[in-house]
Amino acid sequence: MSTSCVTVRFAPSPTGFPHLGSLRTAFYNYVFAKQFNGKFVLRIEDTDKTRIVGASVQSIVDTLKWVNLIPDEGPIFQSERKALYQQKANELLEKEAAYRCFCSQTRLELLRKEAAKNREMPRYDRRCFHLSKEEIKDNFNKKIPFTIRFKLPNELVEFEDMIFGMNSTNVFEVESDPILLKSDGFPTYHLANVVDDNDMKVTHILRGEEWLTSTPKHVLLYRAFGWQPPKFAHLPLLKNKDGSKLSKRNDDLRVDVLRKEGYLPEAIINYLRTIGGGFQNLCEDKIYDLNEIISSFKLDNIHTHACKLDIDKLNLYNRLVIGDYLQNNSSHLVSCLRTLISDKFGADIASEFDDDYLKYILKWSNEGPPIDEILLILGDEKFSQRLKNALSYIKSNNTNSVTQNVAEV
Template sequence: MVNTSKKPRFRFAPSPTGYLHVGGARTALYNYLLARQLGGDFILRIEDTDLERSTPESIQAILDSMKWLKMEWDEGPYFQTKRFDLYNQYIDQLIKEKKAYPCFCTSQELEAKRALAQKEKRKPMYDRTCYKLSTSDVEKKISSGEKHCIRFHSHDEGSIIINDLVKGRVEIAEKELDDLIIRRTDGSPTYNFTVVIDDMTMGITHVIRGDDHLNNTPRQMQLYQAFGATPPQFAHLPLILGTDKKRLSKRHGATSVMAYYEMGYLPDALINYLARIGWAYKDQEVFTRQDLIEKFSIESVSKAAGVFNPEKLLWLNGLYIRESKPEDLAKLLPHYLEKRGIISNDTSLFVELVKISQEKSKTLEEMADLVDFAFKETRPDEALQNKFLGKENKPHLKLVYDRLEKLENFDIAGITNVFTTLVQETGLKLGQIAQPVRVALSGKNISPGIYEIIRILGKKTCLARISKYLE
């Protein structure tokens, strides 16, 4: 059970070495939901100690993704690179308490030790050569400027026990853990050390993260013990797999959060879908954000890996689009039209366009494709022209042109009457008359309703577009 004896504090701590992956977004979401459910704090921390791979662009991508998903953080973002002085204070404390020591072994010497261990069929572990150095030898080496890292002195007896909220009880003998490097020869602290100091000093009560971090946890538990600190409760989430049951990667499609924004997905749909990967509440599929805050439980997260199914996400996004208020979608649509070179600030027109395309759109990209006819004329491709705008269809187009030209009340009722009357008079099916008009006006054979297209375009534009195929 989640311990709530003091105010819960959760954190999301991504490394800015690339975009925010959907797996990372799910981790952030579970932390966010529990923080809101339990009246706790949600902290954003950027773990940017990998100076070679961390980039400002990646940091911005993480912040943009969090904001788009509307996962507001209560504190931060904190940056590890701005906390080096703090880390060094704690490293110095461990050295003073004889819980850490300088190691002067070169990479060549360490490699030789590893090779020997493998040859002798021993587990490759540091043999504590430098731990055995006398104080005077250590001082001489340091004063001479000899390069060294700092290692944490591990215990040889006892066990580390982790009561994981997802995995259950995990136990490892401390003799299996060698002396962890906590500061590199270049003076930079290592991940396993900084994360403990951050969580400890920030008062983090719960650490929910991917199970690729589970192997790090026993080492981190040792550090908590060394500082006499109470460790947080841990929950390690299983991986997200592709539909082929292999680790989710680009070969399965988009994995970046912001890629889904550009593809026209709604943040609440993605949030809903990510929450359900590896977690369930009865048979419910669709959740509002408030539903998730109220019903989510970390104990109900499956121990097995979840599968990311793009088709199911697409279905869910379509549902969210159909159920959204047209006025809300109208505020989002311009971005996708701008990608097509369409700039407009006609808010009332956007609302109308959403209303006539909402039922047919699974994404805002699809919606933009359906409604761009209102802003630009698209010439149909050769196949569509041959099928719908050839000689045999010109008489039908001419009939519609003539009726629309004479139509005084250019509203839905009047436009509908034009087509129903032509169907009755000619004996043709509605599709035989309407589809050529649709292609002539929109350049596509899939679009919103033909009557709505004609009404929105207006008489002048409709006649101008149709006339080009009557020549």
């Protein structure tokens, strides 16, 4: 395969705000694409209207821009491609690779309860697959709602994951016929992803390990359509520092929250390269620019074991970035801090601090408390005034030990 045709996609659902886990997926896709001068596409999977969170799409776009992972195409919205999914589902009906299911939610729930009672895996019994044309026509006339299910073939599915290696599964033995098109006409994840990835000429799919078990089903869909599947690479799971399951609802991991707390994009990008592997000859305690990170990437070196999020390491990278800016471009950092203060306490308070004062604050944070703690104490008027006096003393006495003098406050 020519490396010039590499196309990847980052396909988040707007059901929440970007967090470190989803941003890591975008990061790996971007780095892989750019290493081969390929295309990085942003696709928004917004077909489940009941779960969409307002402003999340804009937050996704803003986050990618902030960390400089700029899409070459998109955002492309799945909700605007409903007719395409319906067309493709009908093609599977014509091939008899899919069938309409008129079963009510009540009947499906009874099947689940019966399976649980017998300690069996809940599976659809394919009742509607055996309906005659006359029965189907009669259901149409009665306007009975229906879904479209994929008829799982009883065959072994083998594919090689670029990270986890060879995978071999007979999906028919362990799963029910999956729903492809819901009764409201919108697709499920399985149909929409396969159709979009083929339509957008996606060559490589880099996504979380949690989707590894769904991949055999997707391979079967590619076969049913007569399409060549892309290459798959599943990224290792992320866990909390204590090894517990990572919650996507943890606001502490939201990128917009980290941004408001004073973390810089360079720190976050450098931190992301440490939670999953794949980068050669990069020091753990050094900051690299994005081009250096891209040139050092090797997909084969990505880990298969779960990775733990360590915010202490992110704090280290943030201090390194702050230190670098203080030496080489302090005006940019001062501007960032002024914006943070303005967002947290208002423009009037932010205007009270001159650039020299904010520079001392930044030096102090790099030696002592992190920026988010400093923002809290800046809101204390008495402390703020005493700190101003201390810093005025520092300036007048031409001393460089910010931490020592502030400690005396």
